[in-house]
Amino acid sequence: MAELANAAHAAAEHGAETTAQEYITHHLSYLTFGQHPSGRWGFAHTMEEATEMGFMAFHVDTLFWSLFLGGGALFFFRWIGKRATSGVPNGTQNFVESIFEFVDDRVSEGFNHKNPVIAPLALTVFVWIMLMNLMDLVPVDWLPEVAIFIGHFFGQEHMSFKVVPTTDPNITLGMSFSIFALIIYYSIKNKGAWGFFSELAFHPFGKWMMPFNLMIEIPTLLAKPISLGLRLFGNLYAGELLFLVISALLGLYQLPFHFVWAVFHILVVPLQAFVFMMLTIVYLNAAHDGAHH
């Protein structure tokens, strides 16, 4: 709510008008720590500097929230788990157990092989993504304003601070490619390198059509992590963007619109976490399936 006032304030300071476009762009850029073209490592002070850093940079904001939320959830679970009783559970334990059982049920439905680490993987992915998505419901200016306030003390004027990790493709693709690595690992482990290769090379047509088969199967395989990561990114990015548009264009009058979109977004947040978890389970199940096509 305070963003327009603040933007105006910032504009007055910098002697320039902050347009809605600038406001949105600012909100969509990251707090970047990386290697300057000069070879020095440090924070990027402008968007241009961040762009110049290219690949050799960390998005400190999204990475921080990602680690904070994922680690926080896991330590919380462990804390509850250590106090868990097999007798009548209290409210918190009950809550964690219901998540646990929900995930465990999905895994036993979707995963038909014996692998004790798949269920924990699904739990990690589900809870982690859920929490990262939930950051989308925090009003778009709260945490960035806090960050800007703190930034003043470190000589960082007008710093960017992105709080929804799943609106950063690095985060979503980082996870989906990790899962892709697991798909490759478990495929080779369970089917053998040759079995895995023949699955790609000899389907859907016979071995005489091998080049054609590979042409179909390899993009199919590669599409899995890309679609997995981009689906999550796209949904959350779009959601965040609309929050920003509402905030930038409507100022103080955004509340009803913000509310409506937030309610709608409450559906998207768990749905995307669920979809990501289910696809992870399905992909890894396929990686465990023997070559019996």
Next chain:
Amino acid sequence: MDITLTIFGQSAAFFVFWWFCSTKVWPLFSNVLEDRKERIADGLEAAARAQKDLELAQNASSDQLRVAKEQAALIIDQANKRASQIVEEAKDKAKIEGERIIAGANAEIEQEMNRAREALREQVGAIAIAGAEKILERSIDQAANEELLSKLAAEL
């Protein structure tokens, strides 16, 4: 889309979290849930067993009740029999006793009669002797008289 080193940071975090979850978190809850499952199964089994026990106990108790009723009926029957037997015996005893008393009384009567008869005879003898003495005032032969009188007395 700016892909940066962040992607490796996230991947590293992914594997660390996965490891942490599967070694430090998941076992805690799966143990607890497994334990609870066992406890519930045990509880249900115990309930089923108790139900069965109850059924058996009910059967046993109704059996015992039936036996008890039969025994009670038997005992009452026997008691009735015994009672009528006692009454019979008492009747018999009373009859015998009565007869004995009657017989005793009869014997006494007989005795009494004999005694009275004896006394009467003696008195009659005495009267007769007195009478005879009066008749034979002079009494010639005391000895003959005595003999005569004794004979008379015996005849009476």
